[in-house]
Amino acid sequence: MNQISPELAKKLTLAVEKMPAFPKSVQKILELTRNLDCEPKQLVQVIEKDPVMTVKILRVLNSAYYNLPSKITSVNHSVVFLGFNTIKNLALSIASVGILPKYNAAGFDIQHYLLHSLTTAGIAKSLAGKLGGADPMDCYIAGLLHDFGKVVFAQFMPDEFNQAMQKSRSENISLHVAESQVIGVDHTVVGSMLAEKWQFPQTLIDCIRNHHSADSGEGGMWASVYAANQISKKLSFGDSGNPCIETLPPAVCNYFGGDIDEIIASLRDLPKIVEEAQLFSQVGADA
Amino acid sequence: MKIRFWGVRGSIPSPGPNTVKYGGNTTCIEIRTDDNELIILDAGTGIFALSQALLKEMPVAANVFITHTHWDHIQGLPFFIPIFIPGNTLRLHGAFDPVSGRGIEQIMEVQLQYSYFPVREAEMKAKIEYETLMPGQSVQIGSATITPTLLNHPVINFGYRIDCNGKSVFFTGDHEPYYNIYAPGDEGYEEYRMLIEDKEKSIIEAMRGVDVLIADSSYTTGEYPSKKGWGHGTFDSSIAMAKKAGARIVYCTHHEPTRNDEALEREFEKVLALHPREGCGPECRLAREGEEIEI
Numbered sequence: 001m002n003q004i005s006p007e008l009a010k011k012l013t014l015a016v017e018k019m020p021a022f023p024k025s026v027q028k029i030l031e032l033t034r035n036l037d038c039e040p041k042q043l044v045q046v047i048e049k050d051p052v053m054t055v056k057i058l059r060v061l062n063s064a065y066y067n068l069p070s071k072i073t074s075v076n077h078s079v080v081f082l083g084f085n086t087i088k089n090l091a092l093s094i095a096s097v098g099i100l101p102k103y104n105a106a107g108f109d110i111q112h113y114l115l116h117s118l119t120t121a122g123i124a125k126s127l128a129g130k131l132g133g134a135d136p137m138d139c140y141i142a143g144l145l146h147d148f149g150k151v152v153f154a155q156f157m158p159d160e161f162n163q164a165m166q167k168s169r170s171e172n173i174s175l176h177v178a179e180s181q182v183i184g185v186d187h188t189v190v191g192s193m194l195a196e197k198w199q200f201p202q203t204l205i206d207c208i209r210n211h212h213s214a215d216s217g218e219g220g221m222w223a224s225v226y227a228a229n230q231i232s233k234k235l236s237f238g239d240s241g242n243p244c245i246e247t248l249p250p251a252v253c254n255y256f257g258g259d260i261d262e263i264i265a266s267l268r269d270l271p272k273i274v275e276e277a278q279l280f281s282q283v284g285a286d287a
Numbered sequence: 288m289k290i291r292f293w294g295v296r297g298s299i300p301s302p303g304p305n306t307v308k309y310g311g312n313t314t315c316i317e318i319r320t321d322d323n324e325l326i327i328l329d330a331g332t333g334i335f336a337l338s339q340a341l342l343k344e345m346p347v348a349a350n351v352f353i354t355h356t357h358w359d360h361i362q363g364l365p366f367f368i369p370i371f372i373p374g375n376t377l378r379l380h381g382a383f384d385p386v387s388g389r390g391i392e393q394i395m396e397v398q399l400q401y402s403y404f405p406v407r408e409a410e411m412k413a414k415i416e417y418e419t420l421m422p423g424q425s426v427q428i429g430s431a432t433i434t435p436t437l438l439n440h441p442v443i444n445f446g447y448r449i450d451c452n453g454k455s456v457f458f459t460g461d462h463e464p465y466y467n468i469y470a471p472g473d474e475g476y477e478e479y480r481m482l483i484e485d486k487e488k489s490i491i492e493a494m495r496g497v498d499v500l501i502a503d504s505s506y507t508t509g510e511y512p513s514k515k516g517w518g519h520g521t522f523d524s525s526i527a528m529a530k531k532a533g534a535r536i537v538y539c540t541h542h543e544p545t546r547n548d549e550a551l552e553r554e555f556e557k558v559l560a561l562h563p564r565e566g567c568g569p570e571c572r573l574a575r576e577g578e579e580i581e582i
Contacts, residue, residue: 028557034326039468040468041469041473041475044468044475060385064421064438065382065383065385065419065421065425066383066421066422067421067422068422069423073406074478074482076468076478076479077477077482079468080465080479080482080483080486081437081486082385082437082443083439083440083441083442083443083444083518084443084468085440085441085518086385086386086442086443089386090385090386093386139479173304186476250290253428
């Protein structure tokens with residue numbers, strides 16, 4: 001099991017093409033682009049906070065049409081390559097698709113999902129900054145996209161995903177395990193399959209694929225995203241739909257020289273990461 | 288290789304007594320290889336006069352390379368007379384547009400809509416072919432190799448390098464030198480600076496050692512700050528690029544539509560005074576409609 005059928009792969013890939021972005025970024029993009037003097041960096045900051053916007057733009061950039069010498073995960077990079085106005089109009093066309101509904105048939109809260117993704121991204125970036133060797137912005141993007149498969153499930157296989165979430169809660173098993181049992185494939189497989197189809201860099205594909213795998217993962221990017229995901233859940237930043245917090249594998253702890261509590265204690269910029277993520281996901285006390 | 292300018296004006300045609308010397312037509316450059324193959328860079332209004340000249344040598348096989356799809360670079364296409372005559376071939380090359388999700392085939396279609404032009408593409412008698420190109424991937428036209436490079440403009444813009452029997456020319460189309468979207472001290476500043484540096488290096492490599500560089504030089508350095516982000520270069524930026532790339536001659540083109548002949552020469556004199564020719568450095572010229580050079 002845990003292999004995706006070609007039919008399902010095709011169906012999900014096509015479905016994501018029409019997938020709308022998150023409410024706050026759509027609103028911000030429309031607001032910023034009404035002004036002809038829209039500041040490029042403000043637009044980049046909005047795109048980078050939305051997993052749907054980010055994948056759609058990186059997908060264009062990494063497509064065969066542009067034959068880039070290396071695969072790209074940075075939105076800044078996309079502005080340099082395709083030009084600001086093209087990125088702006090791409091963002092606008094994504095915004096015009098509509099917004100992801102807050103309430104979906106799966107009962108998966110997309111704003112809490114976004115808060116979980118944004119905090120995972122921010123923490124992964126911060127952890128990578130401590131390591132050296134792993135590019136902090138690549139880790140940010142990997143954190144932002146690590147659970148992309150879940151939002152795809154919620155949108156396009158809501159009944160099955162709902163069952164998996166219920167099973168995960170009632171049996172207290174990790175959501176990816178429940179997904180495998182109910183759907184036959186988990187979100188790491190779907191997320192990495194999409195990333196591969198979009199010709200994203202191999203490190204990003206592997207990182208999405210292995211963010212629950214204690215054995216198969218390797219490298220600073222993997223360790224940063226693995227740890228950040230568990231930290232975000234442990235501190236209840238948003239909700240990934242998964243009630244289980246996994247113990248960090250020794251390989252991850254070795255990277256950071258401590259267990260999850262020690263890593264958390266070392267994260268000085270945590271309040272800032274959380275505050276920014278809450279503001280954008282529209283979840284939390286001050287949002 | 289022969290190069291002839293049929294349109295050197297930017298943005299909008301600017302005919303009249305004040306632009307007689309440099310010309311009012313928008314971008315179109317004819318290139319003839321040593322074997323007389325016909326390559327046309329951009330299809331601004333200048334292509335109309337070129338197309339009339341071509342009627343003497345039918346059947347015509349025209350290889351048009353579009354730098355980008357803004358009006359001033361495509362507007363003459365429906366008036367390229369050989370497309371109405373059987374036996375001729377028009378082969379259009381250009382970039383994929385990520386916003387419309389379409390290749391170069393859309394440039395005819397958008398212009399030939401019922402409300403805007405009386406003839407449909409199906410009614411044009413010549414053979415019309417389209418080839419959407421990828422940056423860095425060369426195409427061969429007879430004895431010439433044409434290589435597109437992605438440059439910086441508010442729409443996807445290819446600069447084209449044409450190599451033929453050891454001679455070479457690079458045309459930028461419209462290009463603005465990259466600038467950092469972050470302020471010094473911003474978190475993204477350093478990353479962006481490095482990205483720009485890499486991209487600039489790759490562009491200079493793409494135009495390395497050309498005999499002729501034809502570059503978008505719309506503005507003076509003084510005018511530029513109020514035009515930042517519009518996607519155009521300056522006289523100074525074009526000359527700097529030519530120096531870095533080791534070009535032999537640089538033609539400044541895409542003349543500002545409000546700049547009359549006298550003003551154009553006056554501004555260019557000032558620029559030349561600031562950039563006296565050093566040793567084997569590039570010779571700087573103003574592109575002029577009707578001018579032909581052989582290299």
